[in-house]
Amino acid sequence: MNALISLGNAYARIFTPGSLLLMAAGVSVGIIFGSIPGLSASMAVALFLPLTFSMSPSMGMNMLVAVYIGGISGGLISAILLNMPGTASSIATCFDGYPMAQKGEAGKALGFGIVFSFLGSVFSFIILTFCAPMLADIALKFTPAENFGISFFALTMVAVLASGSMLKGVLAGMLGLIFSLVGMAPIDGTARFTFGSSSLMAGYDTLPTLIGIFAISEILITAESMGHGQMETIKMKPIKGFGFTWKEFVYQIPNAIRSALIGTGIGILPGIGGSTSGMLAYVTAKNMSKHPEEFGKGCPDGIVATETANNATIGGAMIPLLVLGIPGDGVTAMMLGGFLIHGLSAGPLLFVKNADVVYGIFAACMICVTMMLLIEFFGIKVFVQLLKIPKHILMPLILVLCCVGAYATNNRIFDVQSILLFGLVGYLYHKFRLPTTPFVLCFLIGKMLETYLRRGIMQYKSFGAFFQRPIFDAFFFVAIGVVVWSVYKEYKMYLSKKAVKATEQS
Amino acid sequence: MFIKKYGDIIVGGFFMILSAGMMIMAKMLPKSTVMDIGPDFMPMCIGVVTFVLAAALVFFNVKNLKMRKAEAETMVKEDLDYKRMLTSFMLILVYVYLLQPVGFIITTILYLPFQMYVLAPDDKKTKKDVIQLTVTSVLFTFVVFFLFRYGFKIILPAGIFTINL
Numbered sequence: 019m020n021a022l023i024s025l026g027n028a029y030a031r032i033f034t035p036g037s038l039l040l041m042a043a044g045v046s047v048g049i050i051f052g053s054i055p056g057l058s059a060s061m062a063v064a065l066f067l068p069l070t071f072s073m074s075p076s077m078g079m080n081m082l083v084a085v086y087i088g089g090i091s092g093g094l095i096s097a098i099l100l101n102m103p104g105t106a107s108s109i110a111t112c113f114d115g116y117p118m119a120q121k122g123e124a125g126k127a128l129g130f131g132i133v134f135s136f137l138g139s140v141f142s143f144i145i146l147t148f149c150a151p152m153l154a155d156i157a158l159k160f161t162p163a164e165n166f167g168i169s170f171f172a173l174t175m176v177a178v179l180a181s182g183s184m185l186k187g188v189l190a191g192m193l194g195l196i197f198s199l200v201g202m203a204p205i206d207g208t209a210r211f212t213f214g215s216s217s218l219m220a221g222y223d224t225l226p227t228l229i230g231i232f233a234i235s236e237i238l239i240t241a242e243s244m245g246h247g248q249m250e251t252i253k254m255k256p257i258k259g260f261g262f263t264w265k266e267f268v269y270q271i272p273n274a275i276r277s278a279l280i281g282t283g284i285g286i287l288p289g290i291g292g293s294t295s296g297m298l299a300y301v302t303a304k305n306m307s308k309h310p311e312e313f314g315k316g317c318p319d320g321i322v323a324t325e326t327a328n329n330a331t332i333g334g335a336m337i338p339l340l341v342l343g344i345p346g347d348g349v350t351a352m353m354l355g356g357f358l359i360h361g362l363s364a365g366p367l368l369f370v371k372n373a374d375v376v377y378g379i380f381a382a383c384m385i386c387v388t389m390m391l392l393i394e395f396f397g398i399k400v401f402v403q404l405l406k407i408p409k410h411i412l413m414p415l416i417l418v419l420c421c422v423g424a425y426a427t428n429n430r431i432f433d434v435q436s437i438l439l440f441g442l443v444g445y446l447y448h449k450f451r452l453p454t455t456p457f458v459l460c461f462l463i464g465k466m467l468e469t470y471l472r473r474g475i476m477q478y479k480s481f482g483a484f485f486q487r488p489i490f491d492a493f494f495f496v497a498i499g500v501v502v503w504s505v506y507k508e509y510k511m512y513l514s515k516k517a518v519k520a521t522e523q524s
Numbered sequence: 525m526f527i528k529k530y531g532d533i534i535v536g537g538f539f540m541i542l543s544a545g546m547m548i549m550a551k552m553l554p555k556s557t558v559m560d561i562g563p564d565f566m567p568m569c570i571g572v573v574t575f576v577l578a579a580a581l582v583f584f585n586v587k588n589l590k591m592r593k594a595e596a597e598t599m600v601k602e603d604l605d606y607k608r609m610l611t612s613f614m615l616i617l618v619y620v621y622l623l624q625p626v627g628f629i630i631t632t633i634l635y636l637p638f639q640m641y642v643l644a645p646d647d648k649k650t651k652k653d654v655i656q657l658t659v660t661s662v663l664f665t666f667v668v669f670f671l672f673r674y675g676f677k678i679i680l681p682a683g684i685f686t687i688n689l
C-alpha cells in the first residue's frame with residue numbers, strides 16, 4: 019500500500035509542464051540516437067549526464083531514464099527501414115522487419131515494433147515497481163557458474179538459429195567466436211592473436227563489428243545489384259493507425275508475454291543486456307511458432323518478439339541498478355554515474371533514504387514510455403519517407419554516419435577501419451550463403467562465456483563443482499537438450515529431403 | 525556459378541585452415557600457472573570444434589558434389605555488377621584510411637560524391653545529377669560535422685585542416 023501512495027505522490031510531482039517537456043526532449047533525442055547506427059543509447063545517456071548537473075536529483079534521473087528508453091526503442095526504425103540495427107538490441111528486428119519493409123509493409127512493421135516496444139516496457143516497469151527488492155535478492159545469489167550456464171545456453175541457441183543447414187550455420191557462428199578471442203584474454207590479460215598490433219590489444223569493439231556486418235556489407239551488396247539500370251522503388255501500402263488489426267494484435271499476445279518475460283529476466287542478470295535478450299526471444303518465438311519457416315521472410319512475430327524483449331530488458335536492468343547498485347549493461351552503468359553526480363548511492367539504502375527519487379523514476383518510466391509511443395506513432399509517416407530517398411544517395415550518407423558512429427565509440431580510428439573488415443566478412447557471408455546471425459550472437463557471447471568460465475573455475479577450483487549449483491544445472495542441461503533436439507530435427511529433415519529426391523528420380 | 529558449385533567446399537576448407545592455424549597459435553600461448561585452464565583453453569576448444577565441423581562440411585559436400593553440380597546447372601545465372609562493388613570497396617578503403625590523417629571534412633566532401641556517382645544507376649549520371657550529388661554531399665558533411673562538434677560534443681578527426689570553429 020505504501021508503494022502505491024509513494025507512486026501517486028511521484029506522479030503528482032512529475033506532472034508539471036517543465037519536467038514533461040524535458041522528458042519529451044529526452045525521449046526524442048534518445049530515439050534519434052537509437053536510430054542512427056553507431057550512436058547508442060549509452061552514448062546518448064553519457065551526453066545528457068552533464069546537462070543534469072543543474073537539475074534536482076529527481077528531475078535529472080527522470081531525464082536520463084527518458085533518454086535511455088528512447089535510445090533502446092529508436093533502434094527499430096533503422097533496423098526495419100534500412101536493415102541496419104540502430105543499436106545492438108535491435109539486431110533481431112532486422113531479420114523480419116526489413117523483409118516486411120521490402121514487401122511494402124514498412125508501416126505495419128514499424129507499427130508492430132512500436133506498440134510491442136511499449137507493451138514490453140510497461141510490463142517490465144510494472145515488475146520493476148512492485149517486485150524490485152525481491153528479484154534483486156535472487157539475482158544477487160548468482161555466481162560466475164550460473165552466468166556461465168546462461169551464456170552457454172544462449173550460445174547453443176545458434177544451433178536453433180541455424181536449423182535448415184546446421185553445419186554451415188554453426189560454422190558461421192564459430193568465426194564470431196574466433197573474432198571474439200582477439201585481444202587480451204580475460205582475467206590474466208595475455209595478448210592473443212594480436213600479431214603485435216597494439217590496436218588489437220583491446221579486441222574488436224562490439225559496435226563497429228555490428229555496423230560492419232550489417233551496414234557496410236549492405237552497401238557492397240547494393241553496389242553489386244545496381245548494374246541493372248533501373249532503380250527499384252518499394253511501393254508502400256498506406257496504413258491506418260498502427261497498421262495492424264485487432265485480430266493480429268490478439269494473435270501476438272502469447273508471443274509478447276513470453277518475450278517480455280525473457281527480456282525482463284535477462285535484464286535482471288547483470289552483464290548480459292538487451293542484444294542477447296532480443297535474440298533469445300526471437301529464437302524462442304521461432305522455435306515455438308507453428309510456422310517457423312516464415313521467420314526471416316517478413317513475419318511480424320519476429321519483430322514482436324525482439325522488440326518486446328529488448329524493451330522489457332530496460333525495466334529488468336533497472337532492478338539490480340536501483341536495488342544493488344550493480345549496472346546490468348553499458349547504459350545502466352552510465353546511469354549509475356548519474357546517481358553519483360547527484361550524490362545518491364544506488365543500493366538498498368536508496369529505497370530508504372531517497373524513496374522520492376526511486377518512485378520518481380518509476381513514474382518517469384511509465385510517462386516516458388507513453389511519450390515514446392506517441393512520438394513514434396506520429397513519426398511513422400515521416401520515417402517511412404526515408405525509403406523514398408534513392409539508394410545511391412542514401413547509402414553513402416549512411417556509410418559516413420556509420421564511420422562517425424564507430425569513431426565516436428572509443429575515439430579511435432582503428433574502430434572505423436575495422437568496420438571495413440567486418441563489412442567484407444558480411445559480404446563474403448552473403449556470397450557463400452552463410453547466415454550472419456550466428457556470427458553476431460557468438461561474437462557477443464564469446465567473451466562473456468570465457469570470462470565467466472574462468473572466473474567460475476577460479477572460484478570453485480574445478481568444472482565439476484559447477485554442477486553443485488542447481489541454477490547452473492538447469493541451464494546447462496536445457497542447453498544440451500536444445501542441441502540434441504536440434505540435431506535430431508535436422509537429421510529428420512535431411513532424411514525427408516533425401517526421400518523426396520529419391521521419389522523424384524524414380 | 526563457381527560459388528554455387530564449390531562454395532561450401534571453399535568455406536569448409538577455409539575454416540579448416542583457419543582453425544588449424546589457430547590451434548597452432550594457441551599451443552604457443554603461455555600456460556596458466558595458477559589455474560587449470562589458461563588463456564590457451566578457449567582458443568583450443570574453439571579450434572578443435574571448428575576443425576571438426578569444417579571437415580564434416582567438406583566431406584558431405586564432396587560426397588554430394590555430383591548432385592550439387594546438377595542443381596547449380598539448373599539455376600539462373602545472376603547478373604551482378606562486380607565492377608561497382610569493387611570500386612565501392614576501394615573507395616571505402618581509401619576513405620577510412622585517410623579519415624585520420626587528412627581530416628573528416630575534406631575526406632568526406634571528396635568521398636561522398638564519388639561514392640554516389642559510382643552507385644548511381646546509368647541513367648542518373650547527367651551533369652544535373654552530378655551537381656545535385658555534390659551539393660548534397662557538401663551540405664551533409666557540414667551538417668554532420670557541426671552537429672557532432674556542437675550538438676554531441678564529439679570532435680571528429682581534424683587532420684591537416686585544423687579549424688577552431
